[in-house]
Amino acid sequence: MTGLRQAAIIAANQLLRFVLDWHGVLILFLLPLAFNLVLGVSLRQAFSPEYRPERPYRVGVVIPAGQEAAPAVEQVLAAGEADGWVHIERYASGEAALTAVRQRRVEAALVLPARFPREPLRVIAEPGTVPASVVETLAREAAVAGSGAAGGAAPGQPVPMDIAIRPAPPPVGEQGPVGAGGSPPPVDAMAYYAAGMAVMMIYLATREGTKAYVTDRGTGVYLRVRAGGVSHAAYLLGTFLGSMAVGLIFMGVMALVTRGLFGVHWGHLGGWMLLTLGATLAATGVNALLLGFARSPEVQEGVSIALAQLLAFLGGSMMPLFIFPEILARISRFIPNRWMLDGYLQLMAGAGPAAVRDESLRLAAVGVGLVALGWAADRLLARAAGEG
Amino acid sequence: MEMEARPLGGGAWRRVAAIAVTTTRGTLRRPLNLLWLLIVPLFFGGVVASLFVPSGAPPRLAVVVEDQGPWVGPLLDGLSATPMDLQRLGREEALARLHQGRERVVLWVPDGFSRSVDAGVPRLEIWYGPRAEPGVEAARIRAVVAGLVTGNPAGPVPVVVEGPRPAAEPDRFPLLRTVFGFWAMFALVSLITQAAALHRERELGTLSRSLVAGATYGEVVAGHAGALFLIGLLQAAAMVGVTALAGAPWFAAGVPAIALPVGALLVAACGIALAVAGFTRTSRQINAAGSLVGTLAAMLGGAFWPLDVVPVSLQEVARLSPVYWALDGLREAFVFGGPGAAQGPAVAVLVLMGVLAGTAGIMGLRRPPA
Numbered sequence: 001m002t003g004l005r006q007a008a009i010i011a012a013n014q015l016l017r018f019v020l021d022w023h024g025v026l027i028l029f030l031l032p033l034a035f036n037l038v039l040g041v042s043l044r045q046a047f048s049p050e051y052r053p054e055r056p057y058r059v060g061v062v063i064p065a066g067q068e069a070a071p072a073v074e075q076v077l078a079a080g081e082a083d084g085w086v087h088i089e090r091y092a093s094g095e096a097a098l099t100a101v102r103q104r105r106v107e108a109a110l111v112l113p114a115r116f117p118r119e120p121l122r123v124i125a126e127p128g129t130v131p132a133s134v135v136e137t138l139a140r141e142a143a144v145a146g147s148g149a150a151g152g153a154a155p156g157q158p159v160p161m162d163i164a165i166r167p168a169p170p171p172v173g174e175q176g177p178v179g180a181g182g183s184p185p186p187v188d189a190m191a192y193y194a195a196g197m198a199v200m201m202i203y204l205a206t207r208e209g210t211k212a213y214v215t216d217r218g219t220g221v222y223l224r225v226r227a228g229g230v231s232h233a234a235y236l237l238g239t240f241l242g243s244m245a246v247g248l249i250f251m252g253v254m255a256l257v258t259r260g261l262f263g264v265h266w267g268h269l270g271g272w273m274l275l276t277l278g279a280t281l282a283a284t285g286v287n288a289l290l291l292g293f294a295r296s297p298e299v300q301e302g303v304s305i306a307l308a309q310l311l312a313f314l315g316g317s318m319m320p321l322f323i324f325p326e327i328l329a330r331i332s333r334f335i336p337n338r339w340m341l342d343g344y345l346q347l348m349a350g351a352g353p354a355a356v357r358d359e360s361l362r363l364a365a366v367g368v369g370l371v372a373l374g375w376a377a378d379r380l381l382a383r384a385a386g387e388g
Numbered sequence: 389m390e391m392e393a394r395p396l397g398g399g400a401w402r403r404v405a406a407i408a409v410t411t412t413r414g415t416l417r418r419p420l421n422l423l424w425l426l427i428v429p430l431f432f433g434g435v436v437a438s439l440f441v442p443s444g445a446p447p448r449l450a451v452v453v454e455d456q457g458p459w460v461g462p463l464l465d466g467l468s469a470t471p472m473d474l475q476r477l478g479r480e481e482a483l484a485r486l487h488q489g490r491e492r493v494v495l496w497v498p499d500g501f502s503r504s505v506d507a508g509v510p511r512l513e514i515w516y517g518p519r520a521e522p523g524v525e526a527a528r529i530r531a532v533v534a535g536l537v538t539g540n541p542a543g544p545v546p547v548v549v550e551g552p553r554p555a556a557e558p559d560r561f562p563l564l565r566t567v568f569g570f571w572a573m574f575a576l577v578s579l580i581t582q583a584a585a586l587h588r589e590r591e592l593g594t595l596s597r598s599l600v601a602g603a604t605y606g607e608v609v610a611g612h613a614g615a616l617f618l619i620g621l622l623q624a625a626a627m628v629g630v631t632a633l634a635g636a637p638w639f640a641a642g643v644p645a646i647a648l649p650v651g652a653l654l655v656a657a658c659g660i661a662l663a664v665a666g667f668t669r670t671s672r673q674i675n676a677a678g679s680l681v682g683t684l685a686a687m688l689g690g691a692f693w694p695l696d697v698v699p700v701s702l703q704e705v706a707r708l709s710p711v712y713w714a715l716d717g718l719r720e721a722f723v724f725g726g727p728g729a730a731q732g733p734a735v736a737v738l739v740l741m742g743v744l745a746g747t748a749g750i751m752g753l754r755r756p757p758a
Contacts, residue, residue, distance in 0.1 A: 027676045034680060038687050046697040054700045101552045102724050107696075120546040126723045127551050128562030130696040137527040139547045140470070144531035159534040161510045165526055168486040168494065168515040302420040306428050313436065319692065322492070322517070325439045329490070 003234040010230075010238025011209070015245045018208045028205060028250065032197035033257065039197075040190030040262060043320070047189040056087040057131040060097040060109040063090075069116050069146030076142040077110070085134050098124055107131035110139055116146060187348045191265070192320065194258040195344035198251060199279065199337050200312035205250035206283040207304045209243030210290065215297050232387070236378060240284055240371055247280035267347030275343040275356045278363030282336045285370025286311075292377025311337045339363055403603050407611025411585055412618045424581070425623050429574035434631050437566040446471040449525055450494045452482045457502020459510075459536060466532035467495075472525075486517040493517070493525045505536050552723055557640040561722050564636060568649075568718055569691030571627045572711045576657050577682030578623060579616050583661035584671035586612050586753065591671070609662070609753055613746065616661050620654040645721035648731045652738035653714035659742030659749065660710065666752020685709040713737045 019025065045051050061077060063070050080086045089106055091097040097109035101124050108125035121143045125132035213235070216222040225235065255272070258264040266272050287304065294300035312318055314328070315337020324332060332338040343359035415421050449472050453460055468474055477485070477494070485491040496513040504511040510533045514526055551558020586609070589595040598608055628646065632638050638646045664677045686692065688702065689711030695703050706712040717734035721727040 023672065031676070031680060034684065035687070038684055042687065042698045042702055043693065045699065046693070051697070053696060057696070098552060104724060117546045120548040123547060123549045124552055125549070126561070126719065127549070127558045128565070129694050132549065133524065136547065136549050137524055139549075141527050141531050141534075143547045144535055159510075159537045160508065161512075161530065161533055161537075162504065163510070163512045163514065163526070163530060163533070165514045165516070168483055168517055170483070170487065299420060302423060306423060309428070310431075313432070328436075328439055 003231055003237075006230045006234040007238035007241060010225075010235060011241035011245055014209050014212045014239065014242030015249070017212055018242075018246050024208075028201060029253065029257070032201045032254065033261070036190070036193045036197045036258065036262065039193040040188070043189040043193075047187075047192065047320070052084040053130070056081070056084055057108065057134060058089055058106040059086045059131075059135055060089050060091045060100045060106040062092070062094050062097050062109070062111040064112065064114045067112055067114060067116065069112065069142075072145035073112055073121075073142040076138055076145055080134075080138045086138065094122065101125065108135040110135055110142075112142075112146070117143070121146070187345050190258075190262045191348050192345065193317075194254070194262060194264040194266075195341055195348065196312070196317035198254040198258075199315065199340045199344070200308060200317040201254075202247055202251060202279060202283045202340075203286060203304065203308035203311065206243040206247040206280060207287045207290075207300070208246040209239045209241075209284070210287045211297055211300060212242065213239040214291070214295060214300050217295070218297065232379070232382065236375055240288060243284040243287060244280050247283055248276065251276045251280065265348060266344065267350065268352050271347045271351065271353035271356050272344075274353055274360045275340070275347065275363075278360035278367065279336075279340045279343075281367030282340075282363040282370070283367075285367035285374065286336075288371045288374025289377070291374050292381065295381065311335055314338075316341050336363055336366055400604070400607055403607045404610045404614060407598075407603070407608060408614030408618060411612060411615035412622075415582060415585070415615070415619055416622070421582075425578050425619065426626050429571060429578070429623060429627060430630055433567050433570035433574065433627050434634065437570045438563060438631075438634075446473045447524060448473045448475065448491075450475050450477050450482050450485065450491045451497065452477055452479045452494060453497045454479070454499045455497050455501040457500075457505075459502040459505040460497060462536055463497065463501075463532060466535055467528065470528045470532065472528060483515075486515060491517060495525070495529060505533075508537060510537060553641075553726060557637045558723065560637050560640070564638065564722065565715065565718065567627070567631050567636060569686065569689075569711065569715060571624065572653055572689070572714050573682055573686030573691050575620050575623060575653060576660065576685055576710070577678045579620050579654075579657045579661040580664050580678035580682055581675055582616055582619055583612070583665040583678075584674040585615070586665050587669070587671050587674065605754070606750075609750055613658055613662060616658045617654055620657060624650045624654065641722050642727045644731070645727035646718070648721070648727070648735050649714045649717035649738075652717065652735040652742075653710060655742035656710040656714075656738040656745070657742070659744065659746035662749030663745040663752065664749070666749035666755075686711045688712070690715055710738055710741055713741075 045054070059077075063073060077086070077088055081088050089100070091100060091109070094109075094111040094113075097106070097111055100106045101109050107129070108123060108131045111122040111124070113119035113122065121139050123132070123136050123139045125135055213222070216225070222235065226232070255264075255266045259266065286307070290300060290304055290307070294303050314332050315335040316324065316332060317337055321329070321332065321338070321341070339359040339362055343356040346355045415425075449467065451464065451467075451474050453464075453476060464474060479496075482491065482494045482496075486494055494515045496515060498511060498513065501511060512529065512533065514529065551561065586595075589598070589608070595608065599605065628636075628638050628650070660681065664674060664681060668674050668677060686709075688706050689709030690706055691711050695706055695712075698706075713734045717731045717738070720730045720734060724730065
């Protein structure tokens, strides 16, 4: 009982030290909120399946008069223009269109050769950009329509078709998260990055406890407290409890501030608490493990920031998960940040606590395992240093 | 402490060079600095960035087929010929994979599809996963389905995509752009953070020792600015060298194509680092400012995503970021106007940013300590 009381006092002391360091607190909250704002505003449109550019991409088009495929190509381009994707500008020759691209008067050019379809439709654009992709898509549609017209199979008339494009229905036996309107509410960029940034910074919040422990060892406070009758186990338990307390407070404040500033809904409170407990435990475990490698505050700070960034990147906190290439998407499934992010996104999309039970349990299990490893490593190093 | 400005003579240059070299050497000797200056940037810039570059492989499309009619074969052949990498899945597996994020888009070919083609109005469904945009797949599917109705046999669609300057390996430019964007962010963060050396000198008392030994305050600041440039240059050389060995064609458009934006960004980054040092008082403040300024400049400047997808107002704000101009200089050389003169405006803006920020920083550093 005395040991537990001592641990609680040490945890409370670490929490107090964190709160009194206003500069550290400011950085811990200011950085993720600033990133949240910039990322949320910048990628607002990119998160919508109905994405259209605010300013349609300018496309220089060359269509020779009398070309058999011209009406079909014109029709596809007109549809793209009406849809808000592109703004068409006419050029007399391929050379003029190329010059316009090089001088950045247009984002892309589309050239219909006089000998089409024996010569391919040319798309000229900076490779790998959104305008290049949009114009390539239009060009493919135009090429098929134009080839038909040029081959005499269809006089450039649009083909009626019944193609529905919709979000995937939930798998059988599963009830997908349902919003107020009966369909899944969208998780926009602001909400995505509120969760992403909080998940990234939770490692730095929970580092506060272990940082205080390492600092205490360096300054001799640790030995002084031990001499007063506090066991190593009580000290370490207090350290980890302090880490968890800071992590929980950090997540709570982040949820409230992003709700107030950016209107982010974090979803079901019970689910949020369950997941946050698991996430905080996992982050505490990672920092506990670091104790075995970083025994000075300076090294601990550098390594923990690098590790937090790495985990955040692989877990989807920086780049949205949906643009991850296949290999990164596979790797991310083993990263605790991904479990945290998936859980928060599900809650934000309207799911209940049951939906995040697996993620929470997995995070808690990893957290407990890593804390045990960190504890053992610290014990080993303490014995090697001649401590009893 | 007297902070006087004197013109630099021969001895002064030697002192500046000595401060620059010893500071650089001291920085590189600390393993933790190597982690931040080389290992982390190389990991993100060299390994991770390359994963985000389109591979050139055909896009993948999962297909659920529930129709047994005669038009299914031509549909799938047509899609494969566009080209696309098709994978047939059962309905439940496809839905599960969509919700797990393992597929972006699934094409559902319902029972009765072939009859709908015969009737002249083909019926299909495209399902997409959370936050996936099925535009590319939809366009190809529409094109192939139209071909089924018009009788135009599906095959390789006669479209060729080319860069405005074919000589500069346009297909590899997205790789260069991505790696360069990551490097630019790390260069800014690292150099701003390294500017804390000035504050550390003051905290440790080595600054007053140097001043007593005859160096002027201006020489100490110039020496540190030189060290920042040297460190940035070494970091850039490592990034370019390692990724070039891995196949990145940095020199495909000539040496100036890469040297000008790198050099100009380093001038801007050194100036900004001095400015941050001038307006902060402790190493801890600089570390926080470095992460904030460097990462925000990279995000706003288009290092991580194309600016085409951000709101128009933010596209204008991007011009305030040195990363925007550095990427612009690179893009101009490889994609648009070619290396040299066409890079002039971007390089000039970066140098101007560096000079203005550096001047502000030196003025800030001249303030007496609180």
